[in-house]
Amino acid sequence: NGGDGFVIARYLAQHGVDVSVYLLAERSWLKGDAAANFNLAETLGIPIVELPDELSFSRYKEEIAGRDLLVDAILGTGLDSEVRGYFREVIDFMNNARTPLFSVDIASGLHTETGRPCGICVQADATATFGFAKLGHMLLPGAEYTGRLSVIDIGIPPYIVQYVDPKNQLLTAGKIRSRISPRDLQAHKGQTGHVLAAAGGIGKTGAAAMTAMSALRAGAGLVTLAVAQSLNASIAAQATEAMTHPLADDGKGFLGGNNADEILSLLSDKTCLALGPGMGTEKDTEKLVHELIEKSPVPVVADADGLNNLAANTAVLAKKRSEVIFTPHPGEMARLADANTADIQADRIAAARAFAQNHQVHLVLKGARTVVAHPDGRAFVNPTGNPGMASGGMGDVLTGMIAGFLAQGISTESACHLGVYLHGAAADIMSQTRGPFGYIATDVMHHIPETIRQVIDGTFKDIAHDCHPIF
Structure with missing residues (x-):
């Protein structure tokens, strides 16, 4: 989900928003789209703070908690194991920071298929997902962690949907x-x-x-x-x-x-x-x-x-x-x-x-x-x-x-x-x-x-x- 986070930061900056990125890793760990979008954000002069461990994160807690909005782009839809260690500490901090939380694609820690927290989960006020809603957004308790859900059209052609013939659907x-x-x-x-x-x-x-x-x-x-x-x-x-x-x-x-x-x-x-x-x-x-x-x-x-x-x-x-x-x-x-x-x-x-x-x-x-x-x-x-x-x-x-x-x-x-x-x-x-x-x-x-x-x-x-x- 990190790549999406960098893209969001870039668009916010281009619209005049005061935005900072707190990277829960070292830049050398990034690959593919995440690395490419990191470089674009850095080129635009967006402040990026590397916080690869608990100690470095602890130094920025007060600054992070003081933000008007936190964008959660930590863990994505592929999560299938319990959230532990550093990420668990960060999610717990975010949930207790009393700052509005906006999740990208799915609240970090939420299981995409069952809607159940994988040990711990971001308590989002709103979530934006891409293409289609996920089961985890609709099933409970997932809907409670999702907050207000918006589905962003990313141009998937209707014939593709018909071809896939999905087994899970939403009554509308x-x-x-x-x-x-x-x-x-x-x-x-x-x-x-x-x-x-x-x-x-x-x-x-x-x-x-x-x-x-x-x-x-x-x-x-x-x-x-x-x-x-x-x-x-x-x-x-x-x-x-x-x-x-x-x-x-x-x-x-x-x-x-x-x-x-x-x-x-x-x-x-x-x-x-x-x-x-x-x-x-x-x-x-x-x-x-x-x-x-x-x-x-x-x-x-x-x-x-x-x-x-x-x-x-x-x-x-x-x-x-x-x-x-x-x-x-x-x-x-x-x-x-x-x-x-x-x-x-x-x-x-x-x-x-x-x-x-x-x-x-x-x-x-x-x-x-x-x-x-x-x-x-x-x-x-x-x-x-x-x-x-x-x-x-x-x-x-x-x-x-x-x-x-x-x-x-x-x-x-x-x-x-x-x-x-x-x-x-x-x-x-x-x-x-x-x-x-x-x-x-x-x-x-x-x-x-x-x-x-x-x-x-x-x-x-x-x-x-x-x-x-x-x-």
């Missing part, structure tokens, strides 16, 4: 906008999809209701809830625009294997199955989930107990008849992958991609910067959403949204992308209008149509609105 408002088609003026509810949701159990009737209502808010024409008979009245009262189909439960308050045939028959005229929210994890419910995943004639969106009931036997996925979308949070993902949550969070993209490819499912790994991985190995990072979403029911809303889009005939991939992006975008709008926290899942649910409108007309801006969609 433009990409989402292109997947929302206008309704035919003669459209009616029979043409806009019919979701069947098998959901709800004792103490979690709201999960079923939110799933159903979110599918409707996402544009599904009809939703039918397959629910335990003893809970029908409660669920029907909460989901007034949805239909219910009560199933025998012997008063137990949960669905079981004996309901499988009836649910499968209900799917004969449906376009999507939403499975799992609030169902419970009784042994008989586990049997039901296995049978529905295996035999469903329509695409399945599985969340919560639709996942927990599969964790001990993911082999059933090899028998599935239709496409399946999983929407786990990190804890559910850990159970599905027989791993621990820390390992999942350490490399979210790798975890999501591996499971999606191994089991040929679409995997939505929820959390800060939700990852959507597909069976072909491609992965997408979502830039929308905020910490105010850390409350119960948000996952039920997402399940309903994805199912609602899927039911309308939208592709499985696009339904995942639309659901994830718009779910987070609705929460971002709530955060701006209601406050950073305290809004709840139904607030987000009710705001789905307005969010769709803002994305269509371009008034919604996510945090990465000026970034290229390729990593």
Whole structure:
């Protein structure tokens, strides 16, 4: 990154800025572009101070800390080991100097692929990167170390991007906008999809209701809830625009294997199955989930107990008849992958991609910067959403949204992308209008149509609105 630092110093000097370069090496160590740009900076009379070790650096700490801005051009995107010794001391000093920090390409010490500090990392106020954003800029905690991100166009031709066919991409408002088609003026509810949701159990009737209502808010024409008979009245009262189909439960308050045939028959005229929210994890419910995943004639969106009931036997996925979308949070993902949550969070993209490819499912790994991985190995990072979403029911809303889009005939991939992006975008709008926290899942649910409108007309801006969609 040193070469970039010298170039920046040169341009600043040419614009009349008082600039000095503090070289954390001896000039004789420089090679290639770094050496060439060192010579240009020196020719222009830019002060360059060689500080190759801790002792020499200590003599200039006060001077460096007194600058109005520090440009971090120490370590670049190739870093793959822990920052130690001298560089660690310098980064620690910079972070504590209380001087604004501007990083070049990536904050020194930040891992480009995972977004995790390599022992220590510059806490940048802003970062300028070249060509494309890097994964480490978008994933957390990398985004927190990056600060405000700007992507500089360096003239890479569009056909090169298409030729490379990158496996990691960023969901953008433009990409989402292109997947929302206008309704035919003669459209009616029979043409806009019919979701069947098998959901709800004792103490979690709201999960079923939110799933159903979110599918409707996402544009599904009809939703039918397959629910335990003893809970029908409660669920029907909460989901007034949805239909219910009560199933025998012997008063137990949960669905079981004996309901499988009836649910499968209900799917004969449906376009999507939403499975799992609030169902419970009784042994008989586990049997039901296995049978529905295996035999469903329509695409399945599985969340919560639709996942927990599969964790001990993911082999059933090899028998599935239709496409399946999983929407786990990190804890559910850990159970599905027989791993621990820390390992999942350490490399979210790798975890999501591996499971999606191994089991040929679409995997939505929820959390800060939700990852959507597909069976072909491609992965997408979502830039929308905020910490105010850390409350119960948000996952039920997402399940309903994805199912609602899927039911309308939208592709499985696009339904995942639309659901994830718009779910987070609705929460971002709530955060701006209601406050950073305290809004709840139904607030987000009710705001789905307005969010769709803002994305269509371009008034919604996510945090990465000026970034290229390729990593």
